[in-house]
Amino acid sequence: MPEHTRVLLIGQTGVGKSTELAQVAADLESKYCILFPPVDTVLDLGHIGWHEILVFSARWAASAHGMEDAESVETLDRYLEEPRETKYPAIAEALRSQLVTTIGGPPAPTPLQRFRNEEAAIRGLIAKGRAQFWDVATAVFGGLEQRMGRPPLLIIDGLEKMPDSSARQLFYDEARHVRELPVRTVVTGPLSMSFTEWFGDMEECFSSVERMRAIPPAVNDPSSSFFDQLASARGATGLISTGDLALLIHWCAGLPRQFLHLLGQAATLALEGGQEQIKRDHCLRAAQRVTERFQYQLGPSDFEALARPDSERTNEARARLLRVGALVEFDDPSGGPRIESNPLVRQLMNRRKSEAPRGRA
Amino acid sequence: MAERRSPSGWFEDVCWAVANGPTPIVLAVCADLTALRRLVEWLRAGVPSLAPSSVREIAPDQLLQLIEELDDGAERVAFVVDASGGDDAALASRWSAWNLARERIREGLQAPPRRNVLVLLVTLTRMEDVARCAPDLLSISTVLTVSEEPFAVTADDDELLDVYRQDQAALEQRYGLTTDEVMAKLIQREPVTIPAEDLRRWEEIAQALRALPPR
Numbered sequence: 001m002p003e004h005t006r007v008l009l010i011g012q013t014g015v016g017k018s019t020e021l022a023q024v025a026a027d028l029e030s031k032y033c034i035l036f037p038p039v040d041t042v043l044d045l046g047h048i049g050w051h052e053i054l055v056f057s058a059r060w061a062a063s064a065h066g067m068e069d070a071e072s073v074e075t076l077d078r079y080l081e082e083p084r085e086t087k088y089p090a091i092a093e094a095l096r097s098q099l100v101t102t103i104g105g106p107p108a109p110t111p112l113q114r115f116r117n118e119e120a121a122i123r124g125l126i127a128k129g130r131a132q133f134w135d136v137a138t139a140v141f142g143g144l145e146q147r148m149g150r151p152p153l154l155i156i157d158g159l160e161k162m163p164d165s166s167a168r169q170l171f172y173d174e175a176r177h178v179r180e181l182p183v184r185t186v187v188t189g190p191l192s193m194s195f196t197e198w199f200g201d202m203e204e205c206f207s208s209v210e211r212m213r214a215i216p217p218a219v220n221d222p223s224s225s226f227f228d229q230l231a232s233a234r235g236a237t238g239l240i241s242t243g244d245l246a247l248l249i250h251w252c253a254g255l256p257r258q259f260l261h262l263l264g265q266a267a268t269l270a271l272e273g274g275q276e277q278i279k280r281d282h283c284l285r286a287a288q289r290v291t292e293r294f295q296y297q298l299g300p301s302d303f304e305a306l307a308r309p310d311s312e313r314t315n316e317a318r319a320r321l322l323r324v325g326a327l328v329e330f331d332d333p334s335g336g337p338r339i340e341s342n343p344l345v346r347q348l349m350n351r352r353k354s355e356a357p358r359g360r361a
Numbered sequence: 362m363a364e365r366r367s368p369s370g371w372f373e374d375v376c377w378a379v380a381n382g383p384t385p386i387v388l389a390v391c392a393d394l395t396a397l398r399r400l401v402e403w404l405r406a407g408v409p410s411l412a413p414s415s416v417r418e419i420a421p422d423q424l425l426q427l428i429e430e431l432d433d434g435a436e437r438v439a440f441v442v443d444a445s446g447g448d449d450a451a452l453a454s455r456w457s458a459w460n461l462a463r464e465r466i467r468e469g470l471q472a473p474p475r476r477n478v479l480v481l482l483v484t485l486t487r488m489e490d491v492a493r494c495a496p497d498l499l500s501i502s503t504v505l506t507v508s509e510e511p512f513a514v515t516a517d518d519d520e521l522l523d524v525y526r527q528d529q530a531a532l533e534q535r536y537g538l539t540t541d542e543v544m545a546k547l548i549q550r551e552p553v554t555i556p557a558e559d560l561r562r563w564e565e566i567a568q569a570l571r572a573l574p575p576r
């Protein structure tokens with residue numbers, strides 16, 4: 001992993017990116033100081049920029065590795081404070097911690113808590129001095145490398161959930177900042193970007209772009225054994241017949257999250273019925289339950305788009321259907337991607353077709 | 362908007378989803394506001410009986426603040442939010458905000474040791490707007506369209522019907538009794554010499570098939 005490694009990992013939600021990243025982190029822990037800041041849960045993915053990501057990650061890393069007393073971190077904390085006008089800067093600086101006294105109520109927030117409390121205000125603050133913030137965050141990462149004795153590796157997970165407009169802003173309009181990132185970085189992004197005309201230009205800013213796709217599970221397929229192992233890890237072995245497990249694996253469309261959702265629902269239904277074994281009807285009803293959300297998420301235009309071959313779908317329609325999981329991007333054995341409808345959605349489409357002649361769809 | 366099937370779950374399913382379900386966010390879609398209020402009462406009584414936890418009803422505007430301030434108390438809590446209220450603009454803005462903060466909500470709820478659960482209640486008429494404003498939140502939630510009646514299979518559902526019919530026939534053959542006879546014995550509290558596991562399965566099948574005409 002050379003110094004300027006900037007990896008973009010794209011793939012649809014539920015395909016296993018986070019699991020893969022956790023594995024990468026475990027594998028590289030001895031060589032790098034792994035940083036996994038919770039960017040997607042603290043920053044607003046609708047208005048995110050590389051400066052906010054870098055500054056938050058630096059401050060989070062400083063807290064996680066006990067660097068609060070480092071000079072660069074103290075400087076960053078000062079930058080993150082709410083600016084106050086004063087006529088006597090020297091006195092104000094000397095009395096910084098004594099200027100505000102509050103009695104009662106919650107304590108003053110720490111710099112990291114400010115990100116959670118006042119995300120928009122912090123964003124405004126960073127916008128006023130982007131270069132200053134970038135440089136001080138870079139210094140924090142430099143200090144971290146010295147202290148830990150190994151270079152930091154920043155893993156930013158969860159950005160695939162960004163709205164498409166924000167993804168364009170971050171990955172394309174602000175792409176030049178990717179090259180300037182001061183640490184090795186692996187970042188996830190939405191799959192829908194890969195269908196845009198600007199994706200090629202954006203790719204050049206990363207040292208590599210990796211794409212995770214679902215693997216269509218089939219009998220005796222290595223991916224089936226992966227799902228078998230997943231079921232075993234969840235303690236389901238022996239509770240479900242091989243045939244019923246194969247059915248759940250078929251319905252999961254190669255998406256680990258969908259598989260676990262199906263298995264969890266089937267187990268809940270078995271428990272609810274007072275059964276010690278998951279039976280076929282529990283699996284069938286679990287599939288109905290997991291399909292339930294699609295009935296609300298998909299409208300007539302979505303069903304029309306689903307019925308068309310992929311080459312006839314618009315980019316917008318494809319991106320939307322991939323985002324909600326109604327379409328799944330598979331790894332085609334012949335190489336390259338293949339986009340198909342989710343088997344659970346296919347059931348819904350078949351039902352709509354059969355109900356249409358009776359005037360119910 | 363797609364055709365809605367009849368409810369695929371009932372009130373008790375929401376309790377089970379809270380106690381044992383695969384996701385920390387459960388979205389229950391009720392027929393109307395009356396059913397929604399009844400579901401709240403059902404949850405209050407049902408959830409603590411399934412898992413050591415309490416049910417706390419909170420206002421929609423409190424949700425994000427509350428997630429930030431969850432303490433690490435010992436008791437697991439099911440937070441119930443009636444998220445149907447307000448005019449269209451208020452509903453859209455609330456659900457859009459939750460959609461953006463979905464990961465924060467999920468992680469806040471799942472923080473050990475308690476692993477709390479959030480139950481969002483919405484009426485069928487508002488669900489179209491909810492699905493439009495919060496598509497990603499729906500993707501990480503268990504969505505249940507519920508009624509007050511337990512689940513019953515319909516004649517349209519061939520695959521499920523076949524499974525129930527086959528299992529029913531197997532049980533009837535094994536014990537030399539019809540389903541009606543067994544259920545009558547149970548209602549009249551007559552002794553039956555059937556293993557508990559099979560008896561529970563038989564009850565499950567009888568309940569699922571109750572809406573169909575007798576064979």
